[in-house]
Amino acid sequence: MKRQFQRVSELMWWIREFSKLHLSGEIEVIGEVRNARINKRGVLDLELVESSKAKSGSYTYRLNCQLANPKSLLKSLKIQSPQELEGLEYILTGSLNFRVTQNRYVLEAYQMQPYGKGSIEKRRNAILKELENAGLYPVKKLASLFELKEPITKIAIIASPGTRGLTDFLVGLMHSPLLPEFDFYPAAMEGASAAKGICKAIESAQETGTQLIVILRGGGAQGSLLYFEDEKLARMVCLSKIPVISAIGHTEDKTLLDYVAHRAVETPTTAGREIAETNLRYLENHERSVEVFFKTFTEIIEQGNIALNRSIKLLTAHKVERYLSSYKREAELQTKRLLSSISAYSKKSEEVLKRDFKELSSKLSRILREKRSSVAARAEDIFTKGKRLEKNLRLYESMILSASPPISALLDAKSEKLK
Known part of the structure; x- marks a missing residue:
């Protein structure tokens, strides 16, 4: 048209x-x-x-x-x-x-x-410098998951649902003799909201008791790696109390996430197998430790039996009676020493008691003499006062007798009057 x-x-x-x-x-x-x-x-x-x-x-x-x-x-x-x-x-x-x-x-x-590599690296280096100034970078890298020093029994998985990367990771994880429990946090791995969703998932996993956080991405365009160059995502990984593994499916270029992650592997398959191998190695070491323990225990028992048999042979060679006689002499000697020590201690205690009794008797004698002299002085004083009182009573009596009226004359007069 x-x-x-x-x-x-x-x-x-x-x-x-x-x-x-x-x-x-x-x-x-x-x-x-x-x-x-x-x-x-x-x-x-x-x-x-x-x-x-x-x-x-x-x-x-x-x-x-x-x-x-x-x-x-x-x-x-x-x-x-x-x-x-x-x-x-x-x-x-x-x-x-x-x-x-x-x-x-x-x-x-x-x-x-x-x-482009030039612009990406320039911005990445500036972000890493800021993180370093804030004391968040460099993070402590894990050369191997075996450095966790424990079997991995719980992990947090951050990935897009139904992607090949998630499937590859789980297939690799199935080789583990001890299959870990995992919490799944669905998050987009591409687009403007990818970094924000991953940050939210990392934050949610902090208080769940998980031992490891795994970020998975299974392949995709090289340009989609730009979403892992996010500054907020890098800061969140640095602040994570739980180790973070980056497994975003690339072999040529390192992203900002790889720099700040505690461990970065190339593919989700590698991450799954490494967890499986860590658990396998831990169990092998545990079994080896059990074997070493039983071997050492057996050796100790055998050495004890050898020493016991040697002692029995020694007793038999010198005869049991001789051994008992020697033991009896030693016991008698120790008993004599003990009795001697008790006797010496008793004599010393007796001397101390006698000395203390003598000092006590002396003190009591002195106190009694002081009391006796005090009582004698008081008695003499009372006797003197009694003599003086008796003398005064006699004087009063004579005075009364000399002043009394003629009682008999009065009685006679009264009798006459009544008649």
Whole structure:
């Protein structure tokens, strides 16, 4: 069907409306950044460029991009100025809009992440430096899970449900002679919400008594590894009280998660087998320890029997009677020594008692003499006072007798009067 436009502007507006209708979805594009600057409106302008060569010549493809709030963006990318973006590859996410007045398509991006090795490593090193300044990095790496010094009986698994990586891990885990209990925390391994979901799962697993946290991702595009370069995820792993294993299915490049994880393995299969081998090795060492214990115990019993038989032979050679006679003489000697010690102690105690009794008798005699003299003095005083009292009584008696009336004359007179 043929379309006709009366003016160029009409065509431009039609392209805009067509783009809104058919190109309104979210798009993601990768390219090298050039001509990055902040314009007068405070918006970051840049070009995504791709150069390619063909038989007919070289070509350069350009896409204009704009991002609002450039200060926050630069801070998240750990750079100081827009010029530091140039020459490095980034992945931009946003929507494509046709600008009629500018006669061009512009990607209005809301997310920008490092993609090429140069930009990724630059941002990763800046994040690791911040973690190091905060005392969180480097973490204590596990050269082997056997360093946990115990069998692994409970783990936390963080993975996307139904993925190949989860299946491979469980298949490897089935080789364990001691199958661990596990808690499953479903989380997306790709997309803008991946890091946030993994952080939430790590936080939830902290108080469950689990011994190990395993983050699984089974294959996928190389670009999806960018979601494991998240600063908040790295900080959460560093703060985890439980060791974290990274098994995100890549063999060439290390991600930020691999740097901060307590142990990083290439694939989920490797992680499952390593847990199984750790449990197998622990059980083998336990069985070996039991064997060594019984062997040592048996040797001790045998040595004891040998020593006992030697003693029996020695007693038989010297005759039991001679041994008993010697024992009796020794017992008598010890008894005499004991009796002598008791006798010496008794004599010494007797002397001490006699000396103490003599001192006590002397003290009592002195006290009695003092009391006797005191009583005698008091008795003499009482006797003197009694003599003096007796003398006074006699004096009073004579005085009374000399002053008394003639009783007999009075009685005679009274008798006459009555008659």
